[in-house]
Amino acid sequence: MNQDPKVIIALDFDTKDAAMRLIEQLDPAECKLKVGKEMFTLFGPEFVKALVAKGFDVFLDLKFHDIPNTVAKACKAAAELGVWMVNVHASGGLEMMQKAKQAIAQSVNPGTKLIAVTVLTSMNAEQLAQVVTGVSPAEQVTKLAALTQQAGLDGVVCSAQEAKLLRKHFSPEFLLVTPGIRPAGTEQGDQKRVMTPEMAMQDGVSYLVMGRPITQADDPLATLKQVNKSIA
Known part of the structure; x- marks a missing residue:
């Protein structure tokens, strides 16, 4: 049994029944679960608590980005749902990230991991240039990851393409959580920057x-x- 499964399954369902049908087939020893904005807005904190009660590590992917005090309170509330991991936007700045980390440390679940989003994996160079001029996605990711580490967070969300680059700058303890992973031969969907599970793990994800x-x-x-077999 794997005590720390490396695959986080993103739950993207518009009904609770459909989500639960999938979850009943899964094993907490084989995967973790991610609950994002859509499902959290539809089903609320009780849905998250139900997954935690089933023994799953839950990544609450709400990407908080607001004034430091507001984000700190939100992260503390998330930790108190019993989740394994929660995230914020690194572009919210150093103070925002530090206060969020401190708030989790003072919660009833101080072990909740806090990571930061660098550049969304749906963004390519052209789209990033509309927001921040004169930097490539790789440069922006590296800059925000360094800020995240400075703030004392556990790691970042990044695309697999940037993982190899980030591993040159950060130790294995600094977590790289990577969406846009597709087994060979599957559809890319709406992710612009994708990679297979084996490639991603080799690159330090x-x-x-x-x-x-x-x-x-x-x-x-x-x-x-x-x-799981392919990345073992």
């Missing part, structure tokens, strides 16, 4: 976020086990 390739598979558990 800590955890792989995978959605549709598993959630929409004919046999989700078999597909998950195949991915």
Whole structure:
């Protein structure tokens, strides 16, 4: 049994029943679960608590970005749901990240990991240039990851393309959580920057976020086990 599974399954369902049908097929020893903005808005904190009660490590992916005090309170509230990990936007700045980290440390679940989003994996160079001029996605990711580490956070969300670059600057303890992972031969979907699970792990990724390739598979558990085998 794997005590720290590397695959985080992104739950993207518009009904609780559909989500639960998938979750009943899964094993907390084989994967972690990610709850994002859509499902949290639809089903609320009780849904998250239900997943935690089933023994799953839950990554609450709400990407908080606001004034430091507001983000700190939100992160503390998230930690108190019992989640394994929560995230903020690194572009919220050093103070915002530091206060969020401090708030989690003072919560009833101080072990909750806090990571920061650098550049969204849906953004390419052209789109980034509309927001920040004169930097490539790789440069912006590296800059924000350094700020995240300075703030004392546990790691970052980044694309697999940047993982190799970041591993040159940060130790293995600094977590790299990577969406846009697709097994060879599957659809890219709306992610612009993608990679296979094996390639990502070789490049130093800590955890792989995978959605549709598993959630929409004919046999989700078999597909998950195949991915786990490929990265073992």
